[in-house]
Amino acid sequence: MVPVSGVVAWGTLFGLTLGLGLWSTVAALPRFGGPRLADRVAPYVLDVSEEAQRHVSRATVSPLPLFGTLLSPLAIRLRRSLSGLLGGGATIERRLRQAGSSATVEDFRGTQLVWLALALVGGTLVVVGVAPFRPVPPALRVALPLVAGVAAFLLRDWLLQRAAAARMRRIAGEFPTVLEFLTLSLSAGEGILDSFRRVSRTSSGELSRELAAVVAEVNTGVPLAVALAALRRRTELPVLDRCIDAILGALEHGSPLAEVLRAQAQDARVESKRLLLETAGKKEVAMMVPLVFLILPVTVLFAIFPGVFVLQAGF
Secondary structure, three states, rough: OOOOOHHHHHHHHHHHHHHHOOOHHHHHHHHOOOOHHHHHHHHHOOOOOHHHHHHHHOOOOOOHHHHHHHHHHHHHHHHHHHHHHHHHHHHHHHHHOOOOOOOOHHHHHHHHHHHHHHHHHHHHHHHHHHHOOOOOOOHHHHHHHHHHHHHHHHHHHHHHHHHHHHHHHHHHHHHHHHHHHHHHHHHHOHHHHHHHHHHHHHOOOOOHHHHHHHHHHHHHOHHHHHHHHHHHHHHHHHHHHHHHHHHHHHHHOOOOOOHHHHHHHHHHHHHHHHHHHHHHHHHHHHHHHHHHHHHHHHHHHHHHHHHHHHHHOOO
């Protein structure tokens, strides 16, 4: 039989879940959750109204609209305080750009706070659920939710770092092929912008999407040099930075772009071979770990054990 304290804990949990679910359902109804006139008009007068800018900055997207709207001022203050306390905003912004995310640093800090809160709640529920059946030390009751929250907070940052690194590896792997495609287009008589447009239309990948963004910016009136500089800031990939510098220098001095890109493609192929050999060397060292500590001891054990068994048996 579950003790009374356990029944109260589980009843409180289920009651909160039911209440939040009903609250979210009511808020999603057209009468309560429909956009107001200010919500529809504010995006169109951002350049002339400071109040509209403040209104849009307060708008949040949440599965619990009423709950999210009520807590949005507190969430904004917490995100800004967290960004100011932890610092590293430039690093987070660079990782977000490299990961291809459109979120801001404050949005990312808000996501970390959500992960932290969910982990704290999860750890607390585990402690409350286990306490009726087995006594939990007071130190563990406090430490488990805190450790879970910190782990979730750091996990979100690690996942962003891993996503940014994985996307940069994909761009670096696509770079030689895309550069050779650009060289062929330029050799066929197309301009640099037409070559970017052709590559973005006929190929798929992270680098092709970045080139499509460059073409879109140029079509809106942004100079090509400015769009390429923005691409360089978004990626901060050394091999791509050198290529963009070479393209900008060729455009400024009137050098033939096809020859410049052909030389860049050759350098990129050499760089990719060097990285491949370096990765193979690291994998070879990593393969020694299971070989020395797992396979070799088992092999020696199978070779020696029969002789030791015979000697012990006295045959």
